[in-house]
Amino acid sequence: MSSVIDHRPGSQQPPRPKRDPAPSRLKYRLERMWLKPLYRRVVRIGGPAFLIAMTAGILLSDEDRRAAMNTTFTALLDKVQSREEFQVHMMTVEGASPVVDKAVRAMLPVDLPASSFDIDLPALRLQVMQLDAIESIDLRVKPGGVLAAVVTERQPAILWRHARGIEILDKTGHRVASVTSREVRPNLPLITGEGADLAVDEALKLFDAAGPILPRVRGLVRKGERRWDLELDHGQKIMLPENGALIALEAAVALDRAQDMMGRDVSVVDLRNPSKPVLRLGIDARNTIRAAREMPLLAPDGTILKDEKKGG
Amino acid sequence: MPELYETQRAMRNIRRAALQRGVIGVLDIGTSKIACLVLRFDGTGTFRETDGVGPMAGQANFRVIGAASTRSRGMRRGEIETMGETERAIRTVVTAAQKVAGVRVDHVIACLSGGRPSSYGLDGEITLATGKVHEHDIASVMAACDAPDFGRGREVLHAQPVNFAVDNRTGLADPRDHSGNKLACDMHVLTVDGDAIGNLVQCIRRCDLELAGVASASYASARASLVEDEQELGAACIDFGGGGTGVSIFIRKHMIFADNVRIGGNLITQDIAQGLRVSLPMAERLKTLNGGVEATGRDDRDMIQVGGETGDWEADRRTVSRGDIIGVMRPRVEEILENVREVLDAAGFDSLPSQQIVLTGGGSQIPGLDGLAARILGPNIRCGRPLRIDGLAHQLTDPSFSSAVGLALFAAHPQDEWWDFEVPADSYPTRSLRRAYRWFRNNW
Numbered sequence: 141m142s143s144v145i146d147h148r149p150g151s152q153q154p155p156r157p158k159r160d161p162a163p164s165r166l167k168y169r170l171e172r173m174w175l176k177p178l179y180r181r182v183v184r185i186g187g188p189a190f191l192i193a194m195t196a197g198i199l200l201s202d203e204d205r206r207a208a209m210n211t212t213f214t215a216l217l218d219k220v221q222s223r224e225e226f227q228v229h230m231m232t233v234e235g236a237s238p239v240v241d242k243a244v245r246a247m248l249p250v251d252l253p254a255s256s257f258d259i260d261l262p263a264l265r266l267q268v269m270q271l272d273a274i275e276s277i278d279l280r281v282k283p284g285g286v287l288a289a290v291v292t293e294r295q296p297a298i299l300w301r302h303a304r305g306i307e308i309l310d311k312t313g314h315r316v317a318s319v320t321s322r323e324v325r326p327n328l329p330l331i332t333g334e335g336a337d338l339a340v341d342e343a344l345k346l347f348d349a350a351g352p353i354l355p356r357v358r359g360l361v362r363k364g365e366r367r368w369d370l371e372l373d374h375g376q377k378i379m380l381p382e383n384g385a386l387i388a389l390e391a392a393v394a395l396d397r398a399q400d401m402m403g404r405d406v407s408v409v410d411l412r413n414p415s416k417p418v419l420r421l422g423i424d425a426r427n428t429i430r431a432a433r434e435m436p437l438l439a440p441d442g443t444i445l446k447d448e449k450k451g452g
Numbered sequence: 453m454p455e456l457y458e459t460q461r462a463m464r465n466i467r468r469a470a471l472q473r474g475v476i477g478v479l480d481i482g483t484s485k486i487a488c489l490v491l492r493f494d495g496t497g498t499f500r501e502t503d504g505v506g507p508m509a510g511q512a513n514f515r516v517i518g519a520a521s522t523r524s525r526g527m528r529r530g531e532i533e534t535m536g537e538t539e540r541a542i543r544t545v546v547t548a549a550q551k552v553a554g555v556r557v558d559h560v561i562a563c564l565s566g567g568r569p570s571s572y573g574l575d576g577e578i579t580l581a582t583g584k585v586h587e588h589d590i591a592s593v594m595a596a597c598d599a600p601d602f603g604r605g606r607e608v609l610h611a612q613p614v615n616f617a618v619d620n621r622t623g624l625a626d627p628r629d630h631s632g633n634k635l636a637c638d639m640h641v642l643t644v645d646g647d648a649i650g651n652l653v654q655c656i657r658r659c660d661l662e663l664a665g666v667a668s669a670s671y672a673s674a675r676a677s678l679v680e681d682e683q684e685l686g687a688a689c690i691d692f693g694g695g696g697t698g699v700s701i702f703i704r705k706h707m708i709f710a711d712n713v714r715i716g717g718n719l720i721t722q723d724i725a726q727g728l729r730v731s732l733p734m735a736e737r738l739k740t741l742n743g744g745v746e747a748t749g750r751d752d753r754d755m756i757q758v759g760g761e762t763g764d765w766e767a768d769r770r771t772v773s774r775g776d777i778i779g780v781m782r783p784r785v786e787e788i789l790e791n792v793r794e795v796l797d798a799a800g801f802d803s804l805p806s807q808q809i810v811l812t813g814g815g816s817q818i819p820g821l822d823g824l825a826a827r828i829l830g831p832n833i834r835c836g837r838p839l840r841i842d843g844l845a846h847q848l849t850d851p852s853f854s855s856a857v858g859l860a861l862f863a864a865h866p867q868d869e870w871w872d873f874e875v876p877a878d879s880y881p882t883r884s885l886r887r888a889y890r891w892f893r894n895n896w
Contacts, residue, residue: 161522162540163547171547172660175556 221257229253229285236291240273244289247271256281272315298340299325301332301359313340333362342385346370349389353396367412376402378409388414460608460869465894467664467863470559475517476664476863477549477557479542480672480856481652482565483527483695483718484814487856488545489844490518490553491863514864515843518553520545521853529695529714530566530669532651535658542659560661561863563855565669566696567648569609571709571799574599577636585618585627585635591873593637607646609668611870614638614706623704639870640708642668665863670698670710672858677812677836677851678702687808688801689836690792690825691855692815694718697788699795701804706867709799713791717815720784727780728772730758742774745782746820751775785818789828796829810836814852 163171173179200206220226229252233241247268261279268277268289278290297311299322308316308325315337319325329347336343343360346368350357353372361369368385370378380388388411395401401409405422421429427437437445470476471493478489493514522545526537550557576597580589594613602608616624618632627635649666656663674689686703695716701709717739725735742756754774760767801807807830811822816835826833838849838857848856 160540162525162544165543168543168547169660171550172556175550175554 221255226256227253227285228256228259228281228287231287231289233289233291236274236293240271240291240293243271243273244268244277244291248287248289252287253285256285259287273317275310296325296328297344299328299330300337300340301330302334302336307337309337309340311340311344313337329357330359331362332359333365335365336360336362338365339368343368345386346380346389349386349393351393353393353402356402372402376407376409379412381412381414384414391417463663463665464866464869466559466662467561467866468894470664471863473558475553475555475557475559477546477560477661478856478859478863479546479560479562479656479661480669480853480859481527481532481538481542481562482524482669482693482855483530483716484524484693485521485852486524486541486545487521487848487853488519488542488549488557488560489516489848489856489860490549490555490557491515491860492517492553492555493864514841514860516841516845516860517555517843518549518551519845519848520548520552521848522548524694527695529716530564530693530712531645531648531695532655535651535655538655539658542655542661546659546661558662559664560656561665561667561859562652562656562663563667563669563672563859564609564644564649564652565691565693565698565855566712566714567609567644569642569644569668569670569710569712570602570606571711572600572602572641572643573614573708574639574641575636576639577634579634580632583631583633585630585632587628587873589635590616590627590637593635594639594870594873597637597639599641602641602643605646606643607649608641609644609649609666610640610642610671610707610710612640612706612867613870614640614708615704625704640706642671642707642710644668665866667859667862668698668700668710669693669855670700670712671707672862673698673812673838673855674700674702674707674810674858675861676838676854676856676858677810679839680705682806682808682810685808686804686806687810688796689810689812690816690829692717692788692811692813692818692821694814697792697815698813699792699799701796701799701801703804703806709801711795711799713788713795715784715788715791720781720815723784724777724780728758728776730760734758734760738772738777739781740817742777743781744774744778744819745785745824747775747778747782751778781818782824785821785824786828788815789825793828806832808832808834810834812836812838812851812854814850816851 174183231245231248231252233244236244248264259281261281265277265279268274268279273293275292275294277292278288280288282288294310294314294316296308296316298309299319300307300309301322306319306322308319308328310316322330329343331337331340331343339362346360347354347357350370356372356376358371358373361371363369367382368380370380370389372378378389378392392401392409392411396403405425406419407422408420410418410420423438423440423442430437439445467476474493476491476493478491480487491514522541524538525541526532526534532538546557546560574597576593576595578589578593578596590613593616594611615622615638616627617636618624618627618630619634621630621632622636624630652666653663670689670691673691674683678687678689683702683705686701688699688701691698691700693716695714695718697713697716699709699711699713700707720743721732721735721739724730724738725732728735728738730738738756738758742754744751751774755771756774756777758770758772760770762768796802809825809829809832811825811833812835815821822833822835835851836854837851838854839861840849841857841860844857
């Protein structure tokens with residue numbers, strides 16, 4: 141309440157009309173409509189969803205725009221992926237011999253530097269694993285842009301001679317490499333015969349068990365893909381059973397050690413039936429026996445010679 | 453009368469549908485303020501019986517989820533004077549209540565305080581053909597009540613069976629399955645001015661709301677402020693409103709009389725404005741803050757600033773004493789109470805066993821009113837507040853909201869009305885067909 145009233149013309153403001161607190165009929169109806177749950181849901185969820193879908197649909201219906209968006213997206217992706225932080229600059233191969241190292245490097249078809257997003261490590265690994273000489277490989281991208289391959293090579297354990305050549309096998313029987321002749325790896329034992337590579341484990345055990353006669357051993361021969369023959373020099377042969385070959389060989393070695401069995405003129409030690417070992421004597425021994433018995437001697441091919449005394 | 457029957461039945465069906473949907477609004481359109489409560493009926497109820505208030509009035513199955521009140525506009529003496537203004541006020545209050553509740557209100561129950569209500573006590577009697585009271589006998593006995601000529605343009609607002617008597621056993625609340633030869637019925641009919649109620653219906657319809665029931669304001673406030681014993685033993689409820697003072701008499705839980713004295717609080721305000729030469733808002737303020745009916749010596753020294761915007765310093769610096777205000781108010785309050793006394797006398801309140809009188813409504817907050825009323829009306833006076841209902845905010849629990857609360861109770865537990873019973877059937881097959889049709893319409 142002002143104590144002095146301004147009566148000058150123009151300074152008297154018309155009384156401001158009082159605001160009507162009542163909502164207008166339109167506002168009232170809108171508010172009531174807004175309180176309908178269905179309407180509310182349609183406006184708050186359905187409307188925006190429809191708008192977004194329609195906008196996206198309209199934008200994407202244009203082929204050029206779609207292509208442009210695709211290009212932009214690809215460019216953006218490339219830009220991110222080809223950042224310096226993701227580049228792989230060098231490759232290290234650990235634990236491989238020079239030959240394998242070279243093969244691995246040749247086999248990883250990545251021209252460095254490349255983005256680490258472009259290097260598909262599982263596929264590369266599978267590819268490298270096709271090399272027989274590699275037992276396992278651990279491929280990873282190390283910080284600093286290094287593609288590190290830690291290679292475990294297969295250890296040559298045995299030579300396998302078969303109809304198509306000579307191969308080096310590891311102790312599980314997996315091929316490591318091929319060699320042209322036995323002399324390339326004279327330190328490795330030799331096996332031969334069809335299916336010999338499937339029984340490398342047993343063969344290695346047999347070579348271990350051969351012990352004292354090992355210098356005389358020429359190799360193991362797989363017979364019928366089920367049992368082994370141990371070939372010694374001078375044409376001697378130890379025929380081992382299908383089951384219990386190791387025990388049988390140990391028995392033969394024991395016999396040899398006790399009685400110098402293999403030093404005698406024995407051509408074949410047949411241990412195929414463990415309960416009934418059989419020896420086949422050499423031709424000289426049999427002739428000696430026959431001579432003592434005054435029987436006709438045998439020719440080297442086993443035929444009976446004519447008695448020169450009787451005949452002559 | 454038949455079309456009224458149909459209207460009331462339709463409203464009852466709307467109310468039932470609203471209760472099934474679970475949300476109903478209560479609209480108390482008074483002369484000085486409009487209140488709207490939004491009720492949610494949720495069957496099991498959030499109120500446990502151990503909470504104390506629960507089942508006493510049986511209102512445990514609803515709660516108030518939104519409430520608002522605003523100043524009334526366009527109302528005069530409890531009737532709609534300017535329909536557009538009233539409609540705006542209804543829109544305001546409904547919008548506010550809806551906003552609080554967060555749900556849309558489609559069905560409302562309204563009350564009518566004016567409309568020159570007049571009560572009639574009717575009685576009817578039939579002979580029972582089967583020697584036993586059946587459901588349709590009740591409808592028949594109510595139809596047999598001989599209605600007097602209510603006058604032109606009168607509409608029946610309430611028609612409640614108050615008492616049943618079988619042979620000479622009277623005072624039955626539920627006579628069904630009683631054996632006897634004669635069934636008699638007392639019915640209380642309250643009629644109001646048809647135009648007043650038509651205006652109300654029209655006004656509510658213009659606010660896009662469906663009317664699910666109409667009750668008399670005196671009845672509603674008595675439902676809220678009379679406790680159960682008072683309703684049972686007999687009591688009068690006097691609702692001091694702005695435009696009129698409602699009087700209703702209850703006994704044995706039935707309203708037996710209702711009337712309206714057309715002098716209310718607004719007239720007191722007007723007296724103050726005229727007598728003290730202040731503006732109407734200032735007079736209202738003086739009345740509510742400094743009003744009273746019993747002057748003491750201290751009140752003469754209690755000077756109150758009566759501001760003004762006249763620009764005249766002398767006029768704007770006037771003070772009145774509280775004794776002056778009391779001096780203006782008291783004769784008018786006395787006049788109201790005298791009129792109430794006349795109404796009660798005309799209703800035969802003296803012959804009731806209990807002389808309890810309950811004052812409620814906004815006017816009952818005048819300090820010292822109960823002492824003055826005791827001198828004029830009788831010794832058993834108390835100031836009643838409405839029953840507590842679940843979820844109602846504390847500021848809406850004062851006596852001026854008793855008719856709103858009563859309407860809520862009325863919505864939850866309506867008393868039997870005449871139209872709750874089937875029309876006496878002329879032929880059974882059509883009735884059963886109609887019932888089947890109605891069952892389908894209500895349930896599908």
